[in-house]
Amino acid sequence: MAQQESQAVERELTMSRAMVEAIAHEMRENDEVFYMGEDVADYGGIFDSTEGLREEFGYDRVMDVPISETAYIGAAVGAAQAGMRPIAELMFVDFFGVCMDQIYNQMAKNTYMSGGNVSVPMVLTTAVGGTYNDAGQHSQTLYGTFAHLPGMKVVVPSTAYDAKGLMHNAIRDDDPVVYMFHKRLMGIGWMPAPDGPKTPVPDEPYTIPFGSADVKREGSDVTVVTLGLHVHQALEAAETLAEDGIDAEVIDLRTLVPLDTETILESIGKTGRLVVVDEDYRSYGVTAEIVASAAEERLADLDAVERVAVPDVPLPYARPMEDEVIPDVEDIEAAVRAVEP
């Protein structure tokens, strides 16, 4: 288990430092790895996703590009097909509309359409998430969009330990990987993180295999399945619920493609009650996928289910409305209580 391994290490890193450490290691080991994006060199990434990389590797390998997502993300596809291992950053996931053709018609499909004769070993990193009132074009989470379209592996770390291990794996993977980091977890000064994402991180490289969900808290009464920022909110809710004698198990998916249904089903076998929490839109999303998978495989074990997600409205700007639509700790508590007999 990832958590147990990390307990032996004292050094704690923020999630952004852990990500950068993995990228730097892979860049030192392999000249074919390079990073490309907007404001990633001198600025170090708006969310510190590349802090310090340009100083070590220079502009040739940490490339600032013009604001032209179609061109540079498509260029990453081309470089990957030529055998390099590019990492391309889409500054906010909300900007995917500018360049989605290169992502879902090229990056994600070329392996399949070539009958497996072409591989696209690239990583697409992107910032997700709200909770800082930046309105409809800068606050979306969109886990479901990328996981829905075939051909992309989709990674969502929630701690520094996981961020490093998943990044090593992402860069070494021969398929395109979408690595979605939540702004609120990065540990940047102007957007304080909750307690939790800053964890012990070993110096040496290690990988976390895709498709291995992590049971972040064991419990016997209710299974709470979530990812990203909401792992920490679910853990907080679980502590409060424990005071009332409700023992919630919290599962962090860590990757959406592949999805570790086995861990979820095992937990449902134990608890019989399922709550799925997602910061993405409710309809046709992660919550629906998890509930459907559980129903297909373990209908007889399921006593009750609840979904907690953003209702089907774009993210509003004003705080009272953003608070209304983004799930919080209280929403998770209420959903857990609702499935309790």
Added chain:
Amino acid sequence: MFEDMVTARYYEERLQEEYLEGKQPAFDISAGPIPGELHLAAGHEAAAAGVCRHLRDDDTVTAPHRPHHVAIAKGVDLKRMTAEIFGRQTGLSGGKGGHMHLFDPDVNFACSGIIAEGCPPAVGAGLAAKKRNEDSVAVAVLGEGAISQGAFLESLNLAAVQELPVVFVVEDNDWAISMPKDRITDVDDGSLRAGGFDMPGVRVDYDDATAVYDAAKDAIGRARAGNGPTLLEVQVHRRMGHFMGDPQSYRPDEDTEAAQERDSIERLADDLREAGVEDDDVEAIRERAHDRVDEVIEWAKDQPEPDPEAAHEDVFVNPPSGVTTDEPTHELAGSDD
């Protein structure tokens, strides 16, 4: 023109003060009375004022993520715009859009937080005017960082080939967040790009409101007369960071200092004095603008916050029946019970 510029500058100085309240000493983007990011346009005022002076309410303007100076020059309702920026119920969109997403259909103003994405809708407004045989025009305002985007280049081509009444106004402030202009383009004079689309291209080299006014008069006149689009690039300067809280460590101090020294407002004030306008009259304009801004900010701060439930409204103008709500279902699944 001078009043628009003074209003925009002072408005943003006041917004800056309000924005930083609650963010001192540690800058936390989610603290303080103004939500979200804030992108200020100090140093850009000449472009908006010189262009919008030629526009009517039925002309369309699409602005980028740095919209306040353009909105003010276009005549957007300043009170409701300010309430929107503070996230209040009486804001232009009831607090749903915020500072990067201001919509005022009364004066045909809109803006978008996605780079260059205001260009295609401006082309569409021009297309509508042409189809209806109306003489309104559309203006798309964007930064020089946006000129590499497909949406901009595709829009130039579509407007040109359809001979649409559109003026593309590029505000060249030399910086696309941390990227200096010379690292995003090998074409120093952006107006040369117009040649690739067989449309007129004009560059105003110094941020001189009068020169912008003259160049825009020609471009907008040409569009209104049915003679097609123009690309107008205006040199401005960025006195501030890309957004409030931007540490600007990528930017040489001398560049920031040079930007602070070049002040299009003082330049225009000098021009006015040279043209024989009395100092008292210049000061009276300034004072009137400041009073107006102070008044709208106080008004906006007194406005109520939106009802959280309002978040669920306005997804559709004509909401389908049975639309999904956020109500917990409490439904039991499975067959055991």
